[in-house]
Amino acid sequence: AQSVTQLGSHVSVSEGALVLLRCNYSSSVPPYLFWYVQYPNQGLQLLLKYTTGATLVKGINGFEAEFKKSETSFHLTKPSAHMSDAAEYFCAVNTGFQKLVFGTGTRLLVSP
Amino acid sequence: EADIYQTPRYLVIGTGKKITLECSQTMGHDKMYWYQQDPGMELHLIHYSYGVNSTEKGDLSSESTVSRIRTEHFPLTLESARPSHTSQYLCASSPSTGGTGGYTFGSGTRLTVV
Numbered sequence: 001a002q003s004v005t006q007l008g009s010h011v012s013v014s015e016g017a018l019v020l021l022r023c024n025y026s027s028s029v030p031p032y033l034f035w036y037v038q039y040p041n042q043g044l045q046l047l048l049k050y051t052t053g054a055t056l057v058k059g060i061n062g063f064e065a066e067f068k069k070s071e072t073s074f075h076l077t078k079p080s081a082h083m084s085d086a087a088e089y090f091c092a093v094n095t096g097f098q099k100l101v102f103g104t105g106t107r108l109l110v111s112p
Numbered sequence: 113e114a115d116i117y118q119t120p121r122y123l124v125i126g127t128g129k130k131i132t133l134e135c136s137q138t139m140g141h142d143k144m145y146w147y148q149q150d151p152g153m154e155l156h157l158i159h160y161s162y163g164v165n166s167t168e169k170g171d172l173s174s175e176s177t178v179s180r181i182r183t184e185h186f187p188l189t190l191e192s193a194r195p196s197h198t199s200q201y202l203c204a205s206s207p208s209t210g211g212t213g214g215y216t217f218g219s220g221t222r223l224t225v226v
Contacts, residue, residue: 009153032212032214034214036214036217038153041200041220041222042219042220043118043202043204043218043219043220044202044204046214046215046216047215051212085192088153091153092214093212094212099145099157099160100206100214100215102154102155104153104154105154105155105182107153109181
């Protein structure tokens with residue numbers, strides 16, 4: 001069975017600081033991995049995804065994530081936080097024809 | 113521009129009323145999903161469909177029902193709304209391409225039952 005663990009329900013950073021949101025997955029087969037962002041009263045928007053190939057994946061809004069098989073991780077980073085990055089972030093895993101399995105989410109708070 | 117549409121965006125309704133939340137997508141996706149999301153953020157899958165005339169219950173038990181008569185349309189119905197149904201409902205769709213495309217989500221319907 002596949003699963004996702006997001007470490008930290010809340011992460012607080014200052015504007016301009018590094019953003020690091022952690023995601024670890026469990027899968028018996030090579031996974032497809034996704035990060036979604038949700039702004040207040042909105043649906044989820046795809047930030048980036050890893051399927052095959054390059055392990056460092058770049059997404060929208062300056063975010064990127066690195067697939068590390070040895071650590072079963074897919075952490076999301078951004079070098080410099082902006083106030084507009086404040087939102088909920090969800091990591092998700094899929095192993096092919098199964099349904100996406102979502103983590104419990106991490107709320108990113110950005111202070112001026 | 114959104115390719116998956118949910119209406120209404122917000123709904124306040126009295127206890128005992130029947131309601132239908134609409135979800136339509138223009139991408140020709142075979143698979144569609146309904147999630148319930150409470151203020152604690154976690155997403156709970158309540159229904160999904162792999163195509164026309166296919167509907168399945170999700171991981172979270174729900175008193176709602178769904179139908180899939182057309183590929184593009186996946187409405188969710190509550191026969192008798194209760195305050196415990198107050199939540200945000202998110203619709204999503206995905207193509208049948210082995211899961212590499214991820215899901216496309218609608219903007220959600222925030223339901224309040226008073």
